Every structure is written in structure tokens, then in C-alpha cells.
Amino acid sequence: xxxxxxxxxxxxxxxxxxxxxxxxxxxxxxxxxxxxxxxxxxxxxxxxxxxxxxxxxxxxxxxxxxxxxxxxxxxxxxxxxxxxxxxxxxxxxx
Amino acid sequence: xxxxxxxxxxxxxxxxxxxxxxxxxxxxxxxxxxxxxxxxxxxxxxxxxxxxxxxxxxxxxxxxxxxxxxxxxxxxxxxxxxxxxxxxxxxxxxxxxxxxxxxxxxxxxxxxxxxxxxxxxxxxxxxxxxxxxxxxxxxxxxxxxxxxxxxxxxxxxxxxxxxxxxxxxxxxxxxxxxxxxxxxxxxxxxxxxxxxxxxxxxxxxxxxxxxxxxxxxxxxxxxxxxxxxxxxxxxxxxxxxxxxxxxxxxxxxxxxxxxxxxxxxxxxxxxxxxxxxxxxxxxxxxxxxxxxxxxxxxxxxxxxxxxxxxxxxxxxxxxxxxxxxxxxxxxxxxxxxxxxxxxxxxxxxxxxxxxxxxxxxxxxxxxxxxxxxxxxxxxxxxxxxxxxxxxxxxxxxxxxxxxxxxxxxxxxxxxxxxxxxxxxxxxxxxxxxxxxxxxxxxxxxxxxxxxxxxxxxxxxxxxxxxxxxxxxxxxxxxxxxxxxxxxxxxxxxxxxxxxxxxxxxxxxxxxxxxxxxxxxxxxxxxxxxxxxxxxxxxxxxxxxxxxxxxxxxxxxxxxxxxxxxx
Numbered sequence: 001x002x003x004x005x006x007x008x009x010x011x012x013x014x015x016x017x018x019x020x021x022x023x024x025x026x027x028x029x030x031x032x033x034x035x036x037x038x039x040x041x042x043x044x045x046x047x048x049x050x051x052x053x054x055x056x057x058x059x060x061x062x063x064x065x066x067x068x069x070x071x072x073x074x075x076x077x078x079x080x081x082x083x084x085x086x087x088x089x090x091x092x093x094x
Numbered sequence: 095x096x097x098x099x100x101x102x103x104x105x106x107x108x109x110x111x112x113x114x115x116x117x118x119x120x121x122x123x124x125x126x127x128x129x130x131x132x133x134x135x136x137x138x139x140x141x142x143x144x145x146x147x148x149x150x151x152x153x154x155x156x157x158x159x160x161x162x163x164x165x166x167x168x169x170x171x172x173x174x175x176x177x178x179x180x181x182x183x184x185x186x187x188x189x190x191x192x193x194x195x196x197x198x199x200x201x202x203x204x205x206x207x208x209x210x211x212x213x214x215x216x217x218x219x220x221x222x223x224x225x226x227x228x229x230x231x232x233x234x235x236x237x238x239x240x241x242x243x244x245x246x247x248x249x250x251x252x253x254x255x256x257x258x259x260x261x262x263x264x265x266x267x268x269x270x271x272x273x274x275x276x277x278x279x280x281x282x283x284x285x286x287x288x289x290x291x292x293x294x295x296x297x298x299x300x301x302x303x304x305x306x307x308x309x310x311x312x313x314x315x316x317x318x319x320x321x322x323x324x325x326x327x328x329x330x331x332x333x334x335x336x337x338x339x340x341x342x343x344x345x346x347x348x349x350x351x352x353x354x355x356x357x358x359x360x361x362x363x364x365x366x367x368x369x370x371x372x373x374x375x376x377x378x379x380x381x382x383x384x385x386x387x388x389x390x391x392x393x394x395x396x397x398x399x400x401x402x403x404x405x406x407x408x409x410x411x412x413x414x415x416x417x418x419x420x421x422x423x424x425x426x427x428x429x430x431x432x433x434x435x436x437x438x439x440x441x442x443x444x445x446x447x448x449x450x451x452x453x454x455x456x457x458x459x460x461x462x463x464x465x466x467x468x469x470x471x472x473x474x475x476x477x478x479x480x481x482x483x484x485x486x487x488x489x490x491x492x493x494x495x496x497x498x499x500x501x502x503x504x505x506x507x508x509x510x511x512x513x514x515x516x517x518x519x520x521x522x523x524x525x526x527x528x529x530x531x532x533x534x535x536x537x538x539x540x541x542x543x544x545x546x547x548x549x550x551x552x553x554x555x556x557x558x559x560x561x562x563x564x565x566x567x568x569x570x571x572x573x574x575x576x577x578x579x580x581x582x583x584x585x586x587x588x589x590x591x592x593x594x595x596x597x598x599x600x601x602x603x604x605x606x607x608x609x610x611x612x613x614x615x616x617x618x619x620x621x622x623x624x625x626x627x628x629x630x631x632x633x634x635x636x637x638x639x640x641x642x643x644x645x646x647x648x649x650x651x652x653x654x655x656x657x658x659x660x
Contacts, residue, residue: 037564040557049550052465053473062477066558069481070565077356078572085357085578088420091588 037063100148103161104139104171105206105219108132108178112198120191129182132198136205137175140168147211156271159211165539166392170328171208172537173396174201176523177320177403184407184516185313193233197317200226204321208328212271213261216329220257220293224250227322230314231306239309245584246306249292249299250322257289273332278339287334294326294377295370296343300350301584304358307366308419312410315362319402323369324395327376331391336383344381345475347374352482354582359421359575361409361495365402368445368487371479372398378476379460384467389538390459396534397452397527401444404520405491408438411513412495415506421575426500433508435496437517444524446488446559447480449552452524455531458546458555480555481562488559489566490573 024030041060051057102110111132118124143163151158178201185194203226206219224247231243263282265271278284295303307318334340351371355364372394379391411434412427413419428435444451447458457480464473508514527534535541566573626632638646 037560040553040560043553044557047550047553049548049554052468053470060557062554062557063561065477066481066561067565069478069558070485070562071569073352073478073482074356074485074565074569074572077353080353081357081578081580084581085576086581088359088577088579090579 097142097144097148098139099143099161099163099209102139103149103206103209104136104143104175105202105204105209107136107139108175108202108205109199109222111136112195112202115198116191116195120189120194125186125194129186129194130179133175133179133182133201136178136202137172140171140175140205143168143209150211153214156212156214156265158215158271160215161209162211163209165537166328166331167208169392169396169537169539170324171205173324173399174204174208174321177201177317177399180403180516180520180523181313181317181320183519184316184410184513186512187510188311188313190233190235190311193230193311193314196226196229196233197314200230200317200321204325207325211273213264213273214271216273217254217258217261220325221254223322223325224254227318230317231310233314234309234311236309239311242306242309245587246302249302252299253289253292255289256285256292260285260287260289275335276333277337278334287337290326290329290333291343292326293322294330295323295347295373296377297346297350298583300347300370301582303370304354304363304366304582305584307369308360308362312413315366316403316406316410319365319369319406320399323373324399327373327380327391327395330377330380331388335380335388338381338383340377341381341469341472344374344377344379345472347371347377348475348479350374352479352486354580356486356490356573357578357580359577359579360419361412361421361424361491362406362419364421364487364491365405365409368405368483369398369402371483372402372445375457375460375476375479378472379463382460382463382467382469382472384463385540386459386466386542386544387463389535389540389542390456390463392538393459393534394453394456396537397444397456397524400452400520400524400527401441404437404441404517404524405445405487407513407517407520408434408441409495411509411517412506414509414513416502416504418502418504420577421494422577423501424495425498425502426496427502427504427506428496430505431496431508433514433517435492437521438496439492440521440524442488442492444528446484447555448484448488448559449547449555450525450528452527452534454555455528455534455546458551459542459544462544477558481558481565484559484562485566485573489563493570493573494575 025033041063044059044061049057055061098104111128114132115124115128118128143161145163145165147159147162149159149161151160178198181197181201182194185197188194200223203219203223206222207216210216210219228243228247228250231239231246233239260282261271263280263285267280267282276283276286278287292299303323307315310318330340347370351367351369351374355367355371358364358367376391376394376398379387379394411431412424415431416424416427418424440451444453447453461473461476461480464476509517531546535544
């Protein structure tokens with residue numbers, strides 16, 4: 001039986017709603033992730049490839065570009081959000 | 095032997111299935127037979143269409159090629175039929191017959207567009223899609239879905255009007271209804287391009303995607319995500335391949351999709367924005383226009399339909415089981431909905447182009463095409479967008495729903511077996527295309543001599559994505575959802591337009607009142623004048639005394655005599 005879709009869902013108190021998922025993962029996970037990332041960057045030293053634009057042939061370019069791109073888009077989105085965001089009841093009078 | 099496609103267009107088979115569902119009022123037996131069978135028969139019929147015109151009809155002085163086969167048509171029609179099957183299986187428990195019937199007619203319209211061999215046939219199926227898809231939205235039967243469906247329909251009717259006007263002008267100019275590659279050079283072609291781009295979710299009217307899709311039911315959005323924008327991509331590839339403007343439009347859509355998805359709180363609206371983002375990749379490729387780029391656009395449309403359906407099935411399962419659509423109210427559901435979570439994660443990794451998924455093998459064609467064409471101004475933004483997609487969808491979306499704190503306090507299970515089966519099948523397809531790309535590449539108009547799995551490509555893609563993931567974990571506090579909506583172009587017709595209407599309405603009433611006052615005042619003075627002179631007490635209506643009458647006669651006689659003697 002289908003549940004009735006809600007538009008807002010249950011409300012939580014302001015302090016309660018976004019508190020999840022901020023703790024650091026266990027140390028073995030962190031070490032594992034660091035090893036994977038290091039191996040991936042290190043692989044640039046041994047794999048053979050032909051860069052298309054010059055700069056993409058620099059050691060670890062894709063890793064650095066991925067990191068900077070991730071940081072860049074989040075910050076741009078947050079800045080855009082300052083101007084574009086409204087409370088979710090903004091269009092309720094439609 | 096007569097081809098099946100010469101008797102009935104493949105898309106019409108799906109439409110008949112939809113109509114039968116409606117006629118049989120969605121009886122369980124009819125549902126169990128028609129929902130899987132109609133798409134499978136359609137798929138079979140799609141593959142029976144040879145690379146030629148197999149059905150035509152006379153129309154005025156023209157000949158309509160109602161069914162014309164070709165590799166690109168077959169590719170898109172194949173994935174549309176597969177999607178109708180998977181969507182039908184997923185929606186088996188959906189109680190709205192209206193939605194299921196409309197969804198199949200909608201899918202049939204999309205298949206019809208793929209095989210249309212002329213502009214008029216294309217337009218007819220195009221409009222069938224617009225009406226049927228709006229019906230799918232309305233079938234959710236909420237106030238929000240009614241209003242959003244109406245806005246959606248207006249936008250798409252506008253797109254249809256632009257397309258029709260362009261077609262009419264084109265026929266006036268050339269006398270031809272043939273589908274052929276053209277460039278926007280005059281009114282006719284600009285109008286056609288504009289009409290098609292409305293359906294692709296291009297700027298400035300792109301807001302309809304994020305506005306309408308999340309308002310459909312848990313199953314309706316799965317259908318909606320597959321057909322409209324991808325049919326537009328198909329038409330762009332047929333009519334406007336290599337138009338450089340498309341690259342700019344595509345890049346704008348990519349940026350828009352990322353920013354809006356990062357800001358949103360509705361788990362299905364995030365996915366709707368990501369549709370615009372991914373269709374942006376396809377338009378960029380269409381704009382590059384090389385053989386590999388056009389292959390990439392077609393392949394990405396195919397792959398996108400699979401992983402986006404998977405994501406929306408996963409989100410739909412959460413909505414079905416919890417009734418909640420806001421990310422702020424979700425979280426931590428992986429423990430109790432493991433299959434839904436795994437399928438959602440597979441879809442999220444696929445859209446980010448993670449190796450071994452369908453998204454990787456198709457997106458790789460597009461980025462390689464940009465690199466081979468030495469278009470640095472395209473390649474670098476595409477790489478940024480790939481990294482961003484891993485942040486906003488590959489990681490953030492599953493995190494909001496399946497990990498972290500369980501804000502709903504609910505412990506829902508995975509959805510019923512038909513929904514779960516549809517999700518698992520779609521996930522298998524998603525991975526299957528990823529690890530066996532030649533199956534997809536073999537369907538492309540010009541099968542590419544290309545392997546996405548050379549060591550350096552995989553390593554660089556993993557570097558790009560996993561380091562973007564590092565950025566995600568570093569900025570996680572900034573990525574928490576808030577109870578907000580994001581202003582978009584629809585503000586102009588949802589707020590500004592209504593404000594203008596109210597304002598002009600108020601002034602109009604005042605102006606109208608003044609005109610009426612002037613008219614009424616004049617009328618009133620005239621009536622008063624007539625009443626004064628001719629009314630019961632008026633000068634001319636009064637009963638005169640005999641002496642006054644005699645005096646009057648004498649006066650007239652005197653005037654007469656004077657005039658006579660003078």
C-alpha cells in the first residue's frame with residue numbers, strides 16, 4: 001500500500017536535524033584511504049600516457065584538479081546560495 | 095513476410111498497451127500481462143525496423159514517413175523500450191491506472207519520435223509526449239502536482255508552438271518535410287532549435303525540470319526522467335549536430351545542474367537538477383560535432399537513462415516506504431534498506447562516471463572527444479563537472495539518505511519485491527554496460543574503435559573522483575541540507591508574473607472604473623436634461639393656461655406680420 005507522499009515530512013528541532021555523519025571514520029579506514037590515494041598519485045610515475053594540453057601531463061595533475069574542482073564548486077554553490085536560497089515555504093501560496 | 099513495423103509503428107504498440115490498461119481499469123491480471131509484455135513486444139518491433147522507410151502516408155501534398163529505421167533511432171528506441179519495461183515492473187504496485195496508461199503512451203510517443211522520418215510525424219509524437227507526461231505528473235493527485243503539471247504543460251506547449259512555427263516556416267522555405275542536419279541560420283531553424291531545446295532543459299526555461307519532476311509520484315518520476323530530455327537530445331543529434339552554440343548551452347546546463355543540486359534539500363529534485371547537468375554533457379558533445387563526440391552524446395543518453403532511472407527508483411523506494419522527500423528528514427536508512435541503498439550508490443557512482451559503471455564508458459567518449467579536438471575550454475570544465483558530480487551526487491546524495499543520523503526515526507524495509515526486482519535489474523544493467531562497453535558501443539551509429547579501460551584513463555579518472563571525494567569530506571559541514579528552495583527562472587512566472595498580473599489587474603480596475611464613471615456621468619446628465627425638459631414637470635410637457643396659449647398665438651401672428659411687411 002502506497003504511503004501518501006508528504007511535502008515536508010516530520011520536522012525536527014533546529015539543533016537536531018543536521019547533526020549526523022560528521023564524526024571522523026575509524027583510523028584504519030583513514031589509513032586505507034590515504035594509501036589508496038597515494039598509490040593512485042604514485043601510479044602517474046609509472047604509467048605511460050600522452051597529455052593533450054601539456055598541463056595534464058604534470059605528475060598528479062588529475063588528483064590536484066579533482067581536489068580543487070571539488071572545493072571550488074562547493075564554495076561557488078555556497079556563495080550562489082546566499083543570493084538564491086529561500087525558505088522551503090516560499091512558494092506555498094501558489 | 096510483412097514487417098511488423100509496416101503494420102504498426104513500434105511506439106504505437108506501447109500506446110495500445112497504455113490504452114488497454116486504461117480500458118481494463120488496471121485490473122491485476124491486465125497489469126501483470128500488459129506492463130511487461132507491451133514494452134517487450136515494442137523492443138522486438140524496434141529491432142524489426144530496417145534502415146529504410148517502412149511506413150508512409152500521404153498528407154496534403156506531402157508524404158509522411160511515419161516509420162523510418164536507422165542506427166540512432168534504434169539506439170534511442172531500444173533504451174526507451176527497456177525503460178518502459180523496467181519502469182512498468184517498478185510501478186506494478188502503483189494504484190493509479192491513469193499514471194500507468196499515460197506513462198506508456200508517453201513512452202510510445204518517445205519511441206514514435208525516434209522512428210519519425212519527417213517533421214510532421216515527429217511533431218505529432220512530440221505533442222503526444224507533452225500531454226501524456228503532464229498527465230503522469232497530475233496522476234500524483236496532490237495540489238503541488240497539479241500546479242507543477244500545469245506549469246510543465248504550459249512550458250512544453252510553448253516549446254511545441256516554437257517547434258511547429260519553425261517547421262511551418264521551414265516547409266515554406268524549402269518545401270521539404272525531411273529530417274536533415276541543419277544549422278540555425280534563419281527564423282525557421284532558430285525556432286525549431288528553440289522548440290527542441292525547451293524540452294532538453296536548456297536555458298532560460300530550464301526550471302521546469304526541477305519544478306515538475308519531483309512533484310510526480312514515487313513511480314511517475316522514474317518514467318519522466320527517461321523520455322522528454324533524451325528525446326530532445328535525439329532530435330538535436332538528428333537536426334543540429336555540430337552546432338557550436340550547443341556546446342555553450344551545454345556548459346551552462348552543467349554548471350546550473352551542479353550548483354542547484356548542491357543547494358537543494360529534496361532528494362528527487364537533486365536528481366532532477368542532475369538531469370539538466372547530464373543533458374548538458376550530451377549537448378556539449380552534440381556541439382563538438384565530431385564522430386566520437388556524437389557517439390558520446392548518444393551513448394551518454396543511453397547510459398544516463400539507466401543510471402538516472404536507478405537513482406529515481408532508489409529515491410522512489412525511500413519515498414514509498416517513508417513518505418518523506420526532504421533530505422533534512424532522512425538519513426541512516428542503509429541499515430534497514432540495504433538493497434535500496436546499494437542500488438542508489440551504484441546509480442550515484444555511475445552518474446559520477448566511476449569506472450565499471452555505465453556512466454564511465456559513455457562520459458569517457460565525450461571527454462576524449464573534447465581532448466582529441468584540443469578544445470581546452472571544453473575539456474577542463476568537463477573534468478571539473480565530473481569531479482563535482484562525484485561530490486554532489488556520488489557522495490552527498492547517498493550520505494543524505496542512507497548514512498549519518500537517522501532524522502526520521504523510521505526503520506523502513508526495502509520496498510516490495512517488484513520494486514526491488516526492477517531496481518536490481520536496472521543496477522545489473524548499469525554495471526553490465528560498464529564492464530562490457532562494447533555492447534553499447536556496438537549499437538552506436540558508427541561503432542567507435544575505442545577502449546575506455548586503458549590503465550591511464552582509469553587511473554586518471556580515479557584520481558579525479560577520489561580526490562574530489564577528499565574535498566567532499568573536507569567540506570562536509572558545508573554540504574548539510576537546509577530547509578530551503580532555490581530561486582530559479584520559474585520565479586518569473588510563479589512570483590513576478592503573478593505580481594504583475596495583480597498589479598496590472600488593480601490598475602486596470604481603477605482605469606476601467608474611471609472610464610465607466612465618465613460614461614455613466616454623461617449618461618446621467620443626458621437623462622437629467624431630458625427629464626428636466628420633457629419629464630412630467632418639464633417645461634415642454636407642462637399643461638399651459640388658455641391665456642398663455644392665446645398670448646403665444648398672438649405673438650406668432652405678430653412675428654409673421656412683421657416678416658411679411660419687411
